[in-house]
Amino acid sequence: xxxxxxxxxxxxxxxxxxxxxxxxxxxxxxxxxxxxxxxxxxxxxxxxxxxxxxxxxxxxxxxxxxxxxxxxxxxxxxxxxxxxxxxxxxxxxxxxxxxxxxxxxxxxxxxxxxxxxxxxxxxxxxxxxxxxxxxxxxxxxxxxxxxxxxx
Amino acid sequence: xxxxxxxxxxxxxxxxxxxxxxxxxxxxxxxxxxxxxxxxxxxxxxxxxxxxxxxxxxxxxxxxxxxxxxxxxxxxxxxxxxxxxxxxxxxxxxxxxxxxxxxxxxxxxxxxxxxxxxxxxxxxxxxxxxxxxxxxxxxxxxxxxxxxxxxxxxxxxxxxxxxxxxxxxxxxxxxxxxxxxxxxxxxxxxxxxxxxxxxxxxxxxxxxxxxxxxxxxxxxxxxxxxxxxxxxxxxxxxxxxxxxxxxxxxxxxxxxxxxxxxxxxxxxxxxxxxxxxxxxxxxxxxxxxxxxxxxxxxxxxxxxxxxxxxxxxxxxxxxxxxxxxxxxxxxxxxxxxxxxxxxxxxxxxxxxxxxxxxxxxxxxxxxxxxxxxxxxxxxxxxxxxxxxxxxxxxxxxxxxxxxxxxxxxxxxxxxxxxxxxxxxxxxxxxxxxxxxxxxxxxxxxxxxxxxxxxxxxxxxxxxxxxxxxxxxxxxxxxxxxxxxxxxxxxxxxxxxxxxxxxxxxxxxxxxxxxxxxxxxxxxxxxxxxxxxxxxxxxxxxxxxxxxxxxxxxxxxxxxxxxxxxxxxxxxxxxx
Numbered sequence: 001x002x003x004x005x006x007x008x009x010x011x012x013x014x015x016x017x018x019x020x021x022x023x024x025x026x027x028x029x030x031x032x033x034x035x036x037x038x039x040x041x042x043x044x045x046x047x048x049x050x051x052x053x054x055x056x057x058x059x060x061x062x063x064x065x066x067x068x069x070x071x072x073x074x075x076x077x078x079x080x081x082x083x084x085x086x087x088x089x090x091x092x093x094x095x096x097x098x099x100x101x102x103x104x105x106x107x108x109x110x111x112x113x114x115x116x117x118x119x120x121x122x123x124x125x126x127x128x129x130x131x132x133x134x135x136x137x138x139x140x141x142x143x144x145x146x147x148x149x150x151x
Numbered sequence: 152x153x154x155x156x157x158x159x160x161x162x163x164x165x166x167x168x169x170x171x172x173x174x175x176x177x178x179x180x181x182x183x184x185x186x187x188x189x190x191x192x193x194x195x196x197x198x199x200x201x202x203x204x205x206x207x208x209x210x211x212x213x214x215x216x217x218x219x220x221x222x223x224x225x226x227x228x229x230x231x232x233x234x235x236x237x238x239x240x241x242x243x244x245x246x247x248x249x250x251x252x253x254x255x256x257x258x259x260x261x262x263x264x265x266x267x268x269x270x271x272x273x274x275x276x277x278x279x280x281x282x283x284x285x286x287x288x289x290x291x292x293x294x295x296x297x298x299x300x301x302x303x304x305x306x307x308x309x310x311x312x313x314x315x316x317x318x319x320x321x322x323x324x325x326x327x328x329x330x331x332x333x334x335x336x337x338x339x340x341x342x343x344x345x346x347x348x349x350x351x352x353x354x355x356x357x358x359x360x361x362x363x364x365x366x367x368x369x370x371x372x373x374x375x376x377x378x379x380x381x382x383x384x385x386x387x388x389x390x391x392x393x394x395x396x397x398x399x400x401x402x403x404x405x406x407x408x409x410x411x412x413x414x415x416x417x418x419x420x421x422x423x424x425x426x427x428x429x430x431x432x433x434x435x436x437x438x439x440x441x442x443x444x445x446x447x448x449x450x451x452x453x454x455x456x457x458x459x460x461x462x463x464x465x466x467x468x469x470x471x472x473x474x475x476x477x478x479x480x481x482x483x484x485x486x487x488x489x490x491x492x493x494x495x496x497x498x499x500x501x502x503x504x505x506x507x508x509x510x511x512x513x514x515x516x517x518x519x520x521x522x523x524x525x526x527x528x529x530x531x532x533x534x535x536x537x538x539x540x541x542x543x544x545x546x547x548x549x550x551x552x553x554x555x556x557x558x559x560x561x562x563x564x565x566x567x568x569x570x571x572x573x574x575x576x577x578x579x580x581x582x583x584x585x586x587x588x589x590x591x592x593x594x595x596x597x598x599x600x601x602x603x604x605x606x607x608x609x610x611x612x613x614x615x616x617x618x619x620x621x622x623x624x625x626x627x628x629x630x631x632x633x634x635x636x637x638x639x640x641x642x643x644x645x646x647x648x649x650x651x652x653x654x655x656x657x658x659x660x661x662x663x664x665x666x667x668x669x670x671x672x673x674x675x676x677x678x679x680x681x682x683x684x685x686x687x688x689x690x691x692x693x694x695x696x697x698x699x700x701x702x703x704x705x706x707x708x709x710x711x712x713x714x715x716x717x718x719x720x721x722x723x724x725x726x
Contacts, residue, residue: 016440018422019405023368044422057424057579058405060368077331077522077555078483080569089702093684114408114573115330117370118168119481119555120196120489129371131168137682137707 005039018044018054022061031062059114067102067109069127069147071095076115078122087123087135088112094144107148153230154207155185160217161201161255162189163340164372165333169199173219178202181224191341193255194491198236201255202227241506242488247469249477250453251493254341259376262383265344271389273456277352278392285356286312289455291463293475298324298411298448299521299550300626301474301539304455307445310435311357314443321359322439322446323350324416325366325373328408329522330573332553334479335449337491339366339373342453343380349452350399351384352459355392357445361400365416368403377401408523408577411551412625413446415579426579427625448551450479470496474538478552484519485558486510494537501533503554510556517557517641521550523570523577524630526637527563546637548630562659563642564649568596570634574627584622588615589631596635601662602719604650613639658716661701665722666694668705672713679705679714696722 011017011024021044025036032040032055041048055061073091075084092098095108102109118124121133125140132143160166160175171189179187193201198215204227205211214227215236226233257264265271277285290305311319323346327335338346350362366374381399384390390397402420409415410425417439419425438444454476458466467475474496480503483489487509494503504510504518517527526547528535535541539549557566575589592615595608616632616639623629639646648654655663666687668679673692680688683705687698694705694714706714 014422016420016422019419020402020422023403023405054422054424058407060404060406075330077519077553077569078489080330081484081555081557081561081566083703086703086707089700090704093702093704113369114328115332115369116164117327117333117336118165119331119333119483119553120165121168121199122483122489124168131164133168137704 005036005043008040008043013043013045015044015046018046018051019058022051022055026061031065033065064100064102064109065106067107069108071108071110071125071127071144072113072116073110073125074114074116074118074123075112076119076122078119079115079124082122084123086137087125087140090137090140091125091144094141107151108144153228155204155228156207157205158182158185158187158227159190159203159205159256160187161191161193161199161203163192163255163337164370165192165196166199166201167372170219171200174200174202174217177219177224182228188258190257191255191259192337192491194251194337194493195236195238195488196490197488201236204230206230239488239509242492242509245494245498245502245506246492247477247495248493249457249469250345250450250479251338251341251491253345254337257342259341259343260379262344262380262387265342269460270344270456271348273459274348274351274355274389277355277459282312282356282358285352285459288459288463289356292458292466293463293470293473294451294454294458294466295474295539296448297450297454297478297551299524299548301549304447304451307435307447308353308357310433311359311443311445314435316443318361318442319357319359320361320363320439320442320444321350321353321357322416322420322444323362323364323449323452324411324413324446325364325370325449326404326410326416327367327370327449327551328411329524329551329553331481331483331519331522331555332551333481334491334552336370336373338449338453338479339370339377343373343376344384345456346377346449346452347380347384347399349455351390351392351397352455353445353447353452354397358393359445360395360397362397363420363439364399364401365404365410365420366401368405374401374403407579408573409579409625409627412627415625416446417444424579426581427627429624450552471536471538473540478537478549480552480554482508482554482556484556485515485561486556496538497536499534499536500528503537504533504556508556514559515556516559516561517563519547519555519557519566519634520553521548521630521633522553523573524548524626524633525550525553526633527557527566527641528637529641546633546640548633560657562600562655562657563638563645564596565600565655565657565659567635567638568593568600571596571631574631578627578631582623582628584619585624585628585631588619588622589628591615592619592632592635599646599649600655600660602649602653602660606650609639609643609646609650654718656718658718663719664701664716665696665719666699666701666705667715667717667722668692668694669713669715672711674711674713676710678708678710682708693723695724697724
């Protein structure tokens with residue numbers, strides 16, 4: 001196995017742990033690279049195509065390197081009703097990137113998620129897991145600027 | 152200073168998002184000798200962050216919108232009158248807190264507190280009965296699956312209990328994927344031991360040897376609290392059932408809505424793509440790795456200690472003929488008091504939306520139950536009792552408990568488009584009708600909301616919907632057309648308006664609106680010009696609708712509310 005993925009050894013190499021394995025890789029690397037697919041396939045003794053199939057099936061797995069700050073705009077039902085369409089547009093404009101993209105500096109990446117489970121605070125977004133609620137244009141821009149300033 | 156015994160800060164996800172973290176730290180630092188503890192969710196999400204104080208003489212006072220400031224601290228410590236949470240009388244009257252009795256009241260990470268409030272007494276009581284009698288109590292209670300399916304829990308356990316196998320599995324379905332639902336998250340964050348106790352009782356009743364909790368990875372706090380509860384249960388040997396030490400394993404889901412379906416969830420637990428399969432064989436015959444398996448929802452498990460403690464017959468006194476007990480709902484959308492509520496089965500939709508939710512009469516158009524699998528029920532039918540069968544009859548479903556109130560100024564066609572956008576992407580692709588059919592439905596709705604729909608499109612949707620339901624293997628495809636069919640049934644006029652008049656009277660469908668600046672109200676501050684991302688507003692303060700992308704930025708920044716959406720053609724376009 002490739003040296004860099006040697007931490008996979010902490011997981012039992014049984015086929016039922018494949019998702020756990022991929023989650024571990026993503027936690028360490030931030031995404032699933034081509035090299036990771038090969039390494040995981042070798043470790044779990046399953047064809048790379050099978051691993052790719054599992055990766056592409058689940059929304060959690062990313063094939064692109066995310067930014068330092070992972071912005072997730074919620075588009076769950078409550079947020080949608082409360083205008084998440086506009087939040088998405090404003091964030092996109094503020095960061096200069098579209099959904100599922102990472103900016104050139106590698107500072108921000110943007111994704112839309114189905115529900116963060118904070119429906120009563122709609123509309124919400126999260127940055128690296130921290131949730132910001134009851135967003136409007138002003139607060140959305142302010143939060144992002146703050147993160148940019150802190151670099 | 153008043154004689155305060157304990158300070159409790161609501162630290163579930165909602166509370167944390169509203170700023171409970173700094174509040175907790177502030178109180179911890181300043182409250183000197185008085186214990187400050189983090190608790191789960193009280194259900195009053197609109198009032199977060201909340202702080203509850205218990206006094207020596209047994210009073211409990213809850214404060215709302217608490218800030219991490221000296222003023223807020225002083226007010227609370229002197230039992231001041233500011234920011235007290237007054238639960239509306241109507242809500243108090245309608246709600247029935249049984250399953251959530253301890254939620255937000257006890258420290259989720261304290262086994263002692265749970266036990267001091269009657270926790271694990273039901274497990275003890277169950278262990279003194281023969282397993283068959285435990286199942287019998289569950290049958291008598293009439294408890295049905297709270298995940299949305301509504302299958303009798305006792306029946307499922309009976310099937311698993313009757314199996315002889317080397318391994319038997321009991322899986323807790325915590326893959327709460329319905330966007331707009333957060334009951335399971337709240338239960339796991341607030342009363343993890345109650346969920347675990349339900350599972351352990353289930354394991355005893357069915358003879359299960361392996362317990363799994365399949366939880367969304369998006370719920371880190373729920374996972375943390377459940378893990379902690381499991382660890383504590385191990386330490387106190389609560390997991391020793393029939394002389395056997397049971398392992399309880401938490402598996403994190405990887406984000407696939409279809410994994411809420413039991414056979415898909417099992418495939419995912421086996422490390423595969425989460426695709427459903429034909430039934431039979433049912434999981435109770437052949438589930439995880441071929442072993443007999445029963446799946447039950449978080450809320451279902453949370454009900455079990457309750458019904459064992461009070462007895463199945465007593466439990467069944469609440470509710471309707473075929474739907475027993477209480478149900479949790481995640482109430483959100485266009486209403487005053489969003490939050491988590493617990494109500495007896497049989498309560499009407501109107502009582503929930505108006506009395507508990509505080510929505511203004513006349514402001515509500517419909518309520519969406521069951522998320523993307525459910526349907527919109529119009530306000531005219533709000534006398535409908537909330538139970539599995541009544542909601543089905545209206546073309547909606549009970550679902551897991553997401554309940555979104557849709558206001559008068561929302562577009563129902565756009566709402567249907569939104570749900571199909573979700574389901575067509577989440578379709579696993581196995582069944583043609585679901586894979587292609589939901590995509591066609593979505594495309595058709597995109598056309599209609601873009602003002603390019605034709606009358607034949609409506610007929611097409613009406614024809615395709617039932618076919619998708621029939622031609623799909625699992626719950627996703629079988630329910631995906633519901634939002635479209637229900638809106639076609641109750642709000643056909645809105646579809647016709649989009650198709651025939653090319654108009655969206657809710658002004659939600661961007662292709663059918665213009666943006667207009669009212670020169671009379673304008674103070675020429677130029678904020679809109681600076682803000683517009685596409686330079687659609689000229690020096691003459693007129694919005695060029697050919698340029699405008701309808702992002703609402705100018706509407707939000709205008710200090711005079713001089714800019715608004717109008718019907719297409721009513722704004723101007725520069726040549």
